[in-house]
Amino acid sequence: MVLSTEEEMVIKDYFQEHSYDEMFSSEMVIKPAWKNISDSLLGMGSKELVSRQKDIDWMLSENGVTYNVYNDPKGLNRPWNLNIIPFVLQETEWKRIEKGLKQRVHLLDLVVKDIYSKRELIKKGIIPSEIVYGHRGFLRQCDQIKYNTPKNISIYASDLSRGPDGRMWVVNDRTQAPSGMGYSLENRAAAGNVLSEIYKKNNVKGIEGFFHDFNQLLVKSSPDGKLNPSIVILTPGPHNETYFEHAYISSYFGYPLVRGNDLIVRDGFLWMKSLKGLKKVDVVLRRVDDVFMDPLELREDSYLGVTGLLDVVRRQNVTVINPVGTGVIENSGLIPFMPAIAKYFLNEELLLPQIATWWCGQHNERQHVLDNISNYVIKRIDRSHREDIVFGELLNEEEKLKIKNKITKNPYLYVAQEKITFSTIPNFNDGQLEPRNMVCRAFAIAKGDTYEVMPGGLVRVSPEVASLRISNQRGGTSKDFCVLSANNEVDVTIYPSWQNAQKTTAAKLEDLPSMTAENLYWTGRYMSRALVTSRFLRMVLKKFANTDFEIEAIEDNKKLRTLLHAVTELTNTFPGFIGNTKQRPVLDIKKELCAVILDKNKQGSLANTLAMFSNSYYAIRNLWSTDMWRVFDSIQKLCSMMEERKTDKDISIKSILKILDQLITKLIAIMGLIEESILVNQGLLLYFIGLNLESGIFNIKKLDLLTTKVTDEDTEYNLLECLLNSQESLNIYRYGYRSYITIENTLSLVLLNPEYGRSLMYLLSRLNKDINRLPPPEQLISLNNSQKYIYDAYSKLKSVSVETLIISNQERNELRENLKYLLVELDVLLNGVSIEITNIYFNHISGQNQLSSQSFPN
Known part of the structure; x- marks a missing residue:
């Protein structure tokens, strides 16, 4: 066979030692079975093959094809090759x-x-x-x-x-x-x-x-x-x-x-x-x-x-x-006995040959194996994750003695097989x-x-x-x-989910497995938590962009001090910037902010939240579209980048802000794609409930941290601006009110506006409708507690006015008591909703005890 220059480059130095090859003979002649397809492949040349290999890699990556490798330093989900x-x-x-x-x-x-x-x-x-x-x-x-x-x-x-x-x-x-x-x-x-x-x-x-x-x-x-x-x-x-x-x-x-x-x-x-x-x-x-x-x-x-x-x-x-x-x-x-089994049941010879195998439970076979152990591969008769296959030729004398003793002690558990070439x-x-x-x-x-x-x-x-x-x-x-095939194959369109010609009904929300529903719910919650946290941390970092992170300078700045306290409260990364009875507040501001953003092992951090989101998202990967996997994969790459940068002492605020900007964009993209991937009755309703419930809880926290205390005019203005910025609402405020930022207008927009998609009023209204759409538990006639709690929360919010909320009590450290009490009540009710939804729909705990103990090897 005469090879072209392109073909010679592709197969150059193919054989390093003599072996049986599927495609080539030992003289580097392509075998007849491979002739046509190899001509097509090798004729492309190296550059085209590289290009098409990249296309395959891209397609598998786009489809999120993975193979999980336990304890893999590269991560759990290794790309499929x-x-x-x-x-x-x-x-x-x-x-x-x-x-x-x-x-x-x-x-x-x-x-x-x-x-x-x-x-x-x-x-x-x-x-x-x-x-x-x-x-x-x-x-x-x-x-x-x-x-x-x-x-x-x-x-x-x-x-x-x-x-x-x-x-x-x-x-x-x-x-x-x-x-x-x-x-x-x-x-x-x-x-x-x-x-x-x-x-x-x-x-x-x-x-x-x-x-x-x-x-x-x-x-x-x-x-x-x-x-x-x-x-x-x-x-x-x-x-x-x-x-x-x-x-x-x-x-x-x-x-x-x-x-x-x-x-x-x-x-x-x-x-x-x-x-x-x-x-x-x-x-x-x-x-x-x-x-x-x-x-x-x-x-x-x-x-x-x-x-x-x-x-x-x-x-x-x-x-x-x-x-x-x-x-x-x-x-x-069973392998050594398969020919006899075939004779007994079918009166036939085995059509497919097997590896030559000696079962050590027989005296002569065992002695043969012990005398020639260097020539064989030793394995248990059953698959075991704890005992590896032993290649006799690779053992030293001490290792040979050890495996021989194992065989002698329990000979029926072992076989020796011819080394596979x-x-x-x-x-x-x-x-x-x-x-x-x-x-x-x-x-x-x-x-x-x-x-x-x-x-x-x-x-x-x-x-x-x-x-x-x-x-x-x-x-x-x-x-x-x-x-x-020897003949032309005819393409046949197969409808994979088709069962038979009978008319079937569409799946209902009631048919959703409870753990799938729970993962959808938590996907929404973690998605919302990640987005709210990343936006808030981005806003805080921008406020510190022109500072040297000196603790003394910040102590004199009420706005920055309040924002740092809010970071700890919002993420629950205590003691953080607040401290507690056992630990004082952290002094290295930049280090703590970086940890709250980048450290996956820090409970409550943004990286930790993203890891939890990934777990919930991946657990229901059968629901997601290809486009979603593309965006999800890009989020995973950002998470890997965050993990790599968490120990970088010289990391700049600018580079962290760049990561946050990319992350926020991708989270928003995947939120939109989720709504396109599944129907409400396929479980999207649970995602919406989780998303809006978490958004509502975080809205309450931010309002509590940034609006309930009365401070000087400049500080209050700056904190209200921070609140609006963290919700990407500043432009909406300016367009809607065209005025100086005031507490009255801010509360009207962020807390009470029923037409603003991020306001607490809108979120509670949506939650009230969605929770009432959940299938009622069997044998329950009246409202369940989750419905009662969300109705109470929505009703309380509808009954208040901005005028009563902004009244402050000068004797109580300039506290807006009505606003504070309202937010505390709403927080209790929303957390009650969360607990009740879990108890009603996601309670998977069931005890299991055997009448007598049994031992099953791992």
């Missing part, structure tokens, strides 16, 4: 793999049914009992349970790698809550967009039809055959490593994303806690591991599952996909192709009495050349998995 060079298989080879995958999942389904029913495999000596009973995934609580679906394993994933014979070998089986399908779909969306002309030219098989059938699998799994069953997706929460995928699938299909506290068991059925009450659940697509699913019968310390869930499953009143207990199949101890695949990096070790994950779903396999999947490659560790947790990269 997709390399522009896909993994390619011809349809002829794929058909053989597909047939083998169908056989394997069918076989594993028979195994899991047998393990939890007759246990013929153990009784007839086909598999040793220790492999089952010694595995952490075997749950006695699931014994003899009958299920609504014809298959116990409805969703299956298999990790595949190219073996020494050139065929795809099975590396791992995943059956508990297989991850990766959502990432596969997102990879195809990004790569298919950037390489659309190449994919079309090379007849890349589409994967949308697989997801349509996946949706039908969920619908048809309903216990009572409903046409439109209630389906939920159960997630451990936003800190789970694949939470993006949970939210993505939820958004794609339109099913509620719930957590354990959103669900409850009553009268032998599973219910979702909604704003109005309980809504029956028919199907649960779970992303929570087996032992965490039911704290009543399984792990008592789990708050990820639902107390009593297994009893509902036994009654066949809910379908859980995949059923609890299927984790026993994720068992490397991964095939390599080109990865485009820094303008050139590099060989990276790869593993691909294929997916299958139950479809009637058989299985359907996704024509593609998820490919992961090692983070570095020659690295054997292929893991997203360790920084691996993904690739699109392309199956090339």
